[in-house]
Amino acid sequence: MATALETLPLRETQSIESVEALTRCLRQASAEGVPVYPIGGATSLEYGMPAREAGIGADLTPLASIVDYPARDLTLTVQAGVRWSQVQAALGEENQELPLDVPFPSQATAGGIVATAWTGPRRFGYGAVRDYVIGIEAVSGRGDVFHGGGRVVKNVAGYDFCKLLTGSMGTLGILSQITFRVRPKPERRCWLSAPVENWEVARELALRLRRAPLAAVTMGVVRGPYWKQTAWSECIESVEDLRFVLLLEGLAEEVAGSIETARHVATGWCRWHEDDEPSLVQSRLDDLAAFPGSTEPPLAIRAKTVASGAEPVAQAILAIDADASLFADLATGMVDAHFSVFPQEGLSATLVKKIQPIARHYGGHVRLLRNASGAEMTHQVVWTELGLPLQLMENVKQAFDPNNILNRGRFVW
Amino acid sequence: MASTSDTTVPARILSTLQKIVGNRHVLSSRSERLVYECDGFTLEKNTPDVVVFPRTTEEIAQIVRLCHEHGVPVLPRGAGTSLAGGGLPVGGGVLVVLTRMKDILEIHPDDRYAVVEPGCVNVWLSLALRGTGLHYAPDPSSQGACTIGGNVATNSGGPHTLKYGVTVNHVLAVEVVLADGEVVVLGSPAEDTPGLDLLGAMVGSEGTLGIVTKVWVRLTPDPQGYRTMLAIFDSVDDATTAISRIIGAGIIPAALEMMDQGIIEAVEAAFQFGFPLDAGAVLLIEVDGLEAGLDRQQQDVTQLCRDCRAREVRVAADARERMRLWKCRKEAFGAIGRLSPSYCTQDGVVPRTQLPEILRRIRETGEKYRLRIVNVFHAGDGNIHPILLFDERDSDQVDRVLRASHEILSACLELGGSVTGEHGIGVEKIGFMDQMFSSSDLEAMHALRQAFNPRGLLSPGKLLPTAGACGIEQRHPGRRAAL
Structure with missing residues (x-):
């Protein structure tokens, strides 16, 4: 994991101890027209376009308090700089959780996860980050504190800034506080996994499993050398194997019933291996969550399509790099991939010409997660050319950050 | 649909609208337009200048372009079931009714x-x-x-x-x-x-x-199965304690609805479900999901309700009984017609644990303003729907309903909640926005609206109070019920 100083062109870093300090920092930067780069756990600084202009790093990790946790109301309010592992630990004491799994949870911050709208492996079962943010506080590029939502689970007063700011990469405001709705922890969890013959079998099996009544929260295929060094290693005989993985969560009876159902559905297709030892279940989940954040590969991407697009995208990646490692989420259409070598023909020729069109065909796009070469970092390579309503986005950006100081140059425009 | 026009919209705009969607799909006479003077929120009314019924996106784009060119307000309307005046044509203009685009x-x-x-x-x-x-x-x-x-x-x-x-x-x-x-x-x-x-x-x-x-x-x-229960409590406090206990036990029911004594009486009079009329509150609780886990959830919910002194817990034995239990909830509003000629359904939210307090305050507010208020609401997420009963022909009652509503919603804010959980701000709750949000929050909302809707012609007078950057005057709706 690269540090902020290695990744961003910082001329100074300010330690943000309070919302007032953040306001002061942004007002001054706005007056001077100097870019400000928000920094949480520094786990996603390579995500997005590279910052080019020298600016101020706003280190939000001192804003690390849990503000309010009325467990019976199933809500949690935290400052943006609180580490994700601390959030999960606090929730764990009440047997609750946020089912959002991220790489480097002991470094990643709540604010960073919301700002990047980071998706983890349990998306199928529990939805996206945006589904959990019910209240938000941020400081705009003008240096004004503003809020959206509140601390109740249902609330339609005013524009939904919770959604607007989630995934906005800090370009409309730097997040200072977030209220989440939280969930009870599942009573039992169990991984089923099985080798499958080929991608066609994987696709058909996923389709059948999705139609069956199952307490499934993750459903996909892991493949490639990366998984040999993880908690999945004993499942991977050869790096070319496709391993179908299925995480079941819920009441003990639901999981037991789902295991039976999954066996029935898979008859003639594969034989499940069952693992429900809690620490193994967790480490396998952690490893899936960590995969897209790995700094090992020369090139890492994340494709997101409708469910039926995951298999063709995965095949397209393997056609370019047979030694690629990947996790193809066949239930949500998300494919995370590590290339084994940097493609000789370059990113435009591989990503833009070969993988993005397939993702687009299935309604989606491809994001660049890591490019060790640093070359060809164009908007089209990093985010995919999608015909977005960019003028409208720019109008909104202008409304919140007229001097374009927030994370300048790192987003889609 | 067309008949004699008496709209104030210039003839040139009217004829262009007729060209865009066809004469049959434009209403311009006052008698026809009057139908669209309000939606499900009947306390305030205003007649649109023209009503159009487009069939395609391209037609809507042409209508909006025309309004944009001539500075005429334009707002969309669906079935007109908004309970907050979301479909109320504040300041008149062109009402774009989308009911022909129904495929x-x-x-x-x-x-x-x-x-x-x-x-x-x-x-x-x-x-x-x-x-x-x-x-x-x-x-x-x-x-x-x-x-x-x-x-x-x-x-x-x-x-x-x-x-x-x-x-x-x-x-x-x-x-x-x-x-x-x-x-x-x-x-x-x-x-x-x-x-x-x-x-x-x-x-x-x-x-x-x-x-x-x-x-x-x-x-x-679709869930594989359901278990639907009806728990009858002597008091609202016992019922709300049961809700907290159910959620605290890690059970997330698919629905958790409460009806208080007032609404039980009305439902009973209308449908004869056999509810005891002296019950303080009834909870309709439904768990759904995989069949395998449902019996235990049902047992747990039943036990938790009994622990909270539920007088009786009924369980729907089959799909027909389930539909019957739901009928008493879904048709509760229809039953209110037996209680009074008009009613105003409010929509507020409090943290779940504050339900006993907000229900106590609603009771006090009803007594203070001499109004009957009954409650049927989404208790599981703290979303209250006090229903204020009145006669809209009596201006004094209308006034008391407005003041009581205001007091109840203010109490929701005091208890850390919101003035709307699902109905929206519309025109009804604009006055609360500056209680719920700071001036910089509202400025940010104005800025967002400005980015999308710089001239303020789309649904003017909705959602946000006047001032800030948009410069649009808050035009009050034309008339109020009974005023």
């Missing part, structure tokens, strides 16, 4: 999404999905009439939001006609589109950011 365009069961036109009635989609094992989860009580476009505009909820979320959690993309007539698509069925989540901002924006002309919605698997 289900595509259904993709394997990718779990469907594409519908905005005028598609909510329940039609789930009816069309029968047999696929999928349904559209948001089911507001008005689902037999309200449209999916209207649901998007107000970010509607319903009794199943506790487990399944509100409309915004089920909308994957929208096609929108912007204020200048440009057509854009926000979001995608694949979700996570790079860039700002303008889709998230659009849902619940009450027509102030654009007119939604097509909606991609998420489809949810």
